[in-house]
Amino acid sequence: xxxxxxxxxxxxxxxxxxxxxxxxxxxxxxxxxxxxxxxxxxxxxxxxxxxxxxxxxxxxxxxxxxxxxxxxxxxxxxxxxxxxxxxxxxxxxxxxxxxxxxxxxxxxxxxxxxxxxxxxxxxxxxxxxxxxxxxxxxxxxxxxxxxxxxxxxxxxxxxxxxxxxxxxxxxxxxxxxxxxxxxxxxxxxxxxxxxxxxxxxxxxxxxxxxxxxxxxxxxxxxxxxxxxxxxxxxxxxxxxxxxxxxxxxxxxxxxxxxxxxxxxxxxxxxxxxxxxxxxxxxxxxxxxxxxxxxxxxxxxxxxxxxxxxxxxxxxxxxxxxxxxxxxx
Numbered sequence: 537x538x539x540x541x542x543x544x545x546x547x548x549x550x551x552x553x554x555x556x557x558x559x560x561x562x563x564x565x566x567x568x569x570x571x572x573x574x575x576x577x578x579x580x581x582x583x584x585x586x587x588x589x590x591x592x593x594x595x596x597x598x599x600x601x602x603x604x605x606x607x608x609x610x611x612x613x614x615x616x617x618x619x620x621x622x623x624x625x626x627x628x629x630x631x632x633x634x635x636x637x638x639x640x641x642x643x644x645x646x647x648x649x650x651x652x653x654x655x656x657x658x659x660x661x662x663x664x665x666x667x668x669x670x671x672x673x674x675x676x677x678x679x680x681x682x683x684x685x686x687x688x689x690x691x692x693x694x695x696x697x698x699x700x701x702x703x704x705x706x707x708x709x710x711x712x713x714x715x716x717x718x719x720x721x722x723x724x725x726x727x728x729x730x731x732x733x734x735x736x737x738x739x740x741x742x743x744x745x746x747x748x749x750x751x752x753x754x755x756x757x758x759x760x761x762x763x764x765x766x767x768x769x770x771x772x773x774x775x776x777x778x779x780x781x782x783x784x785x786x787x788x789x790x791x792x793x794x795x796x797x798x799x800x801x802x803x804x805x806x807x808x809x810x811x812x813x814x815x816x817x818x819x820x821x822x823x824x825x826x827x828x829x830x831x832x833x834x835x836x837x838x839x840x841x842x843x844x845x846x847x848x849x850x851x852x853x854x855x856x857x858x859x860x861x862x863x864x
Contacts, residue, residue: 547676550719551710552776552818557721558674559685559706560666566854567653569612569621569662570685570706571670572721572774572816576634579817580606581786582647585794585804586770586811590616592648594812599787603645607634608671609774609814610648611686611706611723614661622648624667649772649812651725653689655856679721681707682850686772690725691857692848694769695750695803696743697758702860703853704730704739707846711835716823718832720796720839722773724847727808728801730863732845739848739860751803770810771797773843775836780819785829790815792833796840813840 546553554575561568574580582597592610596603607629612618626644629635635642654661670685679685687706694701704724711718724730727750729740741749748757775793790813797811798804805811815836823831848863 549676549679550708550721550776551717552719552778553820554818555776556674556676557679558670559680560670560673561684561688562660565659566655566689567613567662568685568688569610569618569666569670571625571674572609572776573671573674574776574816575818577819578606579604579781579783579786579819580647581783581790581815583787583790583794584812586809587807589810589812590619590650591812592619592622593645594647596645597647599784604783605636605645606647606816607644608646609816610646610667611772611774612648612650612662613653613686613689615650615652615654617661618650619648620664621662621667622646624664625671628668628671647814651686651690651723651770651772653725655689679708681846683852683854686723687847689854690723692724692726693729693740694727695729696741696747700741700743701857702739702742703851703857705847705851707843707850709839709842709846711839713835714824714831716777716779716821716831716835718775718777718835718839720773720775720836720843722771722840722843722847724771724844725769726771726801727769727806728803730844730848731800731802737862738845739863769808771801772812773840774814774816775839776816777832778818778820779828779832780822781817781828781832786815786817788829789833789836793836793840795837797844799841800844
């Protein structure tokens with residue numbers, strides 16, 4: 537890759553050198569998974585704000601966990617079943633010699649979070665092979681957006697019932713300031729509607745204006761909520777920075793990055809969503825001044841909001857979930 541002056545630029549995904557992103561999309565059903573592979577030595581953190589999460593290694597990567605380094609982050613469909621794809625990511629990392637070294641084995645730390653995209657009974661879910669395939673597909677270039685990878689089966693705008701949804705998806709964005717870069721990769725399957733930069737609805741419910749809506753109406757009052765469907769939503773993502781941060785700083789960034797979800801989704805972080813954010817810091821850049829965490833967190837929130845909007849702007853329709861024309 538060459539820059540404007542002809543100089544060779546480092547290969548990168550999400551704006552961060554040595555970061556790779558890979559996707560696996562099911563050829564038969566709208567589901568898939570996406571993996572972020574950072575360089576060795578990357579510090580990882582995580583924060584959950586939704587009330588219905590499905591996760592792996594979040595406790596270890598949280599502010600109270602003792603694990604500093606993270607070797608991969610997996611975002612996947614398939615609800616809790618989809619966490620099986622993390623086994624494939626772990627196996628792939630092990631095959632590459634990546635992991636936390638113990639006396640008897642290298643143990644890869646793979647943070648994972650799921651979205652609920654199961655649309656029919658018996659639908660295939662991402663599994664070990666899918667996780668491995670996503671790793672094999674990883675490249676140090678801009679990842680695909682829209683209805684691909686973990687975003688393949690995502691929908692948004694369930695505030696008036698699941699009969700009136702529009703298509704969500706996977707999106708990314710990069711922000712840079714003061715020599716620091718933050719990239720965000722988001723998978724958008726929210727209860728809420730996605731808002732544009734001016735606060736108008738970008739992608740949301742197709743229900744008529746007078747239809748009852750959450751949270752002013754209960755899930756039971758909203759037409760189209762099937763039994764057990766109330767918790768089948770989530771916005772999950774991963775922010776990556778080249779800044780050098782401590783474990784506590786990375787966890788702070790993961791926490792404050794949720795602010796980007798709040799800017800772009802209404803309502804955010806409901807008890808029916810599993811909103812989860814991972815943060816990765818490669819440590820290649822030493823930020824100037826004494827407010828590195830605040831700088832990175834501010835950039836992260838902006839990147840997350842932009843990535844959420846990109847997810848619906850690049851989405852393509854699936855059966856029962858059209859693209860919202862307002863996103864075009």
